[in-house]
Amino acid sequence: MLEQNYWLTSTEMPAANGTEFPERVDVAVIGSGFTGLSAARTLAQRGANVAVLESETIGWGASSRNGGMVLTGMKLGVNQLISMYGRERTQQMYAASLASIDCVEQIVRDEAIDCDFARCGHLEVACKQKHFDDYARQAEVIAREFNHTLRVVEKNDLSSEIGSTIYYGGMVDEISAGCNPARYVAGLARAAMNAGALVFEHARVQTVERESHNANAGWKLSTSRGSLWAHDVFVATSGYTGRATPALQRKIIPIGSFIITTEILPAALARELSPRNRMIYDSKNYLYYYRLTPDRRMLFGGRAAFFPENDQTIRQSAEILRRGMIDVYPQLADAKVDYVWGGTLDFAFDIMPHAGQLDGMYYAVGYAGHGVAMATYQGQKVAELIAFERNGEDHNASDPTRNAKPENPFVGIPFPGAPLGLYNGTPWFLPLAGAWYKFLDWVS
Numbered sequence: 001m002l003e004q005n006y007w008l009t010s011t012e013m014p015a016a017n018g019t020e021f022p023e024r025v026d027v028a029v030i031g032s033g034f035t036g037l038s039a040a041r042t043l044a045q046r047g048a049n050v051a052v053l054e055s056e057t058i059g060w061g062a063s064s065r066n067g068g069m070v071l072t073g074m075k076l077g078v079n080q081l082i083s084m085y086g087r088e089r090t091q092q093m094y095a096a097s098l099a100s101i102d103c104v105e106q107i108v109r110d111e112a113i114d115c116d117f118a119r120c121g122h123l124e125v126a127c128k129q130k131h132f133d134d135y136a137r138q139a140e141v142i143a144r145e146f147n148h149t150l151r152v153v154e155k156n157d158l159s160s161e162i163g164s165t166i167y168y169g170g171m172v173d174e175i176s177a178g179c180n181p182a183r184y185v186a187g188l189a190r191a192a193m194n195a196g197a198l199v200f201e202h203a204r205v206q207t208v209e210r211e212s213h214n215a216n217a218g219w220k221l222s223t224s225r226g227s228l229w230a231h232d233v234f235v236a237t238s239g240y241t242g243r244a245t246p247a248l249q250r251k252i253i254p255i256g257s258f259i260i261t262t263e264i265l266p267a268a269l270a271r272e273l274s275p276r277n278r279m280i281y282d283s284k285n286y287l288y289y290y291r292l293t294p295d296r297r298m299l300f301g302g303r304a305a306f307f308p309e310n311d312q313t314i315r316q317s318a319e320i321l322r323r324g325m326i327d328v329y330p331q332l333a334d335a336k337v338d339y340v341w342g343g344t345l346d347f348a349f350d351i352m353p354h355a356g357q358l359d360g361m362y363y364a365v366g367y368a369g370h371g372v373a374m375a376t377y378q379g380q381k382v383a384e385l386i387a388f389e390r391n392g393e394d395h396n397a398s399d400p401t402r403n404a405k406p407e408n409p410f411v412g413i414p415f416p417g418a419p420l421g422l423y424n425g426t427p428w429f430l431p432l433a434g435a436w437y438k439f440l441d442w443v444s
């Protein structure tokens, strides 16, 4: 078994085009995942000078390591969202979550990104009878409030969706998609560079300070490769947000998630495990998510350890996930596990995506494991906001949508920090949170 990200074996990351730092840029984007690259592409297309600053290499963070599930919806249930934000805002959020999948599809098509994007749908499976009973209620609310259809699948019919007998039923959303995330982030990077953005690797941003340049207010960014001045800064660092942006770091909890993939499976076995090739996840808090890869491996992931990835958490996770996979699919008892790896997710304290400005810098974070589509979308939307705020209304633009301030229901919602301010960016409470989620799965 290799401790290595399987997706990277099928992908060639493009070479970064940034060599010397320009003295000044219009926008500095920190982070080269889906959020940062999608933003850089949109900003460069709208004529801005953009530098993407990446501390490691292109797509190094969660964007190349995830399950490649391009999912509808958000982490929280719709009833909870309605009670937090009211019906109208929740409707806008749900519409945005559907639009985010169209956004990925559009970019993949426009930029001809070869990343196995397919609208295969997702299947949520119920680990308890009461979870299944709740599916019908959720489907009814979603049909009524958001005009979106989910299909509830009774236990007796579940074999048409999944070759496992341990679940109490399921719920299908046909709109979701799957992709190879490393190929997708590589394609996004090429698209951003083709649009004119400069991407700098091994450029860790160390400090960001307000500084004027020729009487223009803006920011001085000091990095491990030198410094540059930017009129605006977009922080797109997700679960890897660090000390360079301390206010944002205090609002984000970095949580590890881990994945194994098996050897290539015989075609008949792969069809038995997932007859419709769905993106699948279960109904627990401490959940498993799984799918077939395009070359017919079972990819099986979960929060096997709560701490972010390191040699120890990755190795422990491999065995925990293998046992979990065999609980779901006893047919895989003898399948060899070829790869294991981990990555870091970003959770806000209210488990919601957040975007807008903090301390004068733009940001989009908080995807909570639903970031393939939403990070791409938020990158684009916040970039549109920056372009709008820089240029104002542009009545001469050929695209009339540029004349209005872009709407984004995730901008302006309360962005809570830790209760009583008990968090400085070091997540000391993760073992407690892990135990708490396990307890919730036991009782609920």
Ligand SMILES: Cc1cc2nc3c(=O)[nH]c(=O)nc-3n(C[C@H](O)[C@H](O)[C@H](O)COP(=O)(O)OP(=O)(O)OC[C@H]3O[C@@H](n4cnc5c(N)ncnc54)[C@H](O)[C@@H]3O)c2cc1C
Pocket: 030, 031, 032, 033, 034, 035, 036, 053, 054, 055, 056, 057, 059, 060, 061, 062, 063, 064, 065, 066, 067, 068, 069, 070, 071, 203, 204, 205, 206, 236, 237, 238, 239, 240, 241, 242, 244, 256, 257, 258, 259, 301, 342, 343, 344, 345, 346, 367, 368, 369, 370, 371, 372, 373, 375
């Ligand atoms: C194992 C795993 C499985 C997942 N599965 C799914 C899934 O199936 N479906 C789904 O929708 N979502 C999934 N997610 C979540 C999804 O991958 C993320 O939400 C999404 O990739 C976030 O993209 P991003 O661009 O915001 O951040 P990232 O891709 O994490 O990129 C942030 C980048 O910022 C850089 N950075 C940080 N600090 C600095 C600094 N100071 N200077 C310069 N650069 C810096 C990092 O090096 C990193 O490359 C998964 C995540 C993980 C870890």
